[in-house]
Amino acid sequence: MPLDDYHILSTPTSTTIKRYKKTRQKQRKLFLKGPIEFAWIQDNIPDPTSRVLLVARAFMDMNGENQCVLKAQIWGHAGIANPDQRRRVLAKLRKCTDYEVIDRSGRPSVLKKVDRRDL
16 A cells, blocks of 8 residues: 555544544533633633542532542543542642542542441
């Protein structure tokens, strides 16, 4: 197979790129409350720990639960890309008294809101 044919087959199609851009636009339009979009959080809140808390709290409220699995979706909406930054954010979250980080071996951690009425 000539090199040109291989190059054409390996490049993403225009429909794939359009689908990706459309998905990213929808994700950036998801909102917290008010409505505050996740894109606004990334642009205006400099502290990564605060961004993760806001995004995780939004998902807790949307699901009606007091805990949230810190999946790639949460990290992505908070604008946290690399594992080193995730590690530093988790270390700061562990110091927070209002939330508890539950580590799970081989699985994403869980951020749980601590109910102060029980203490």
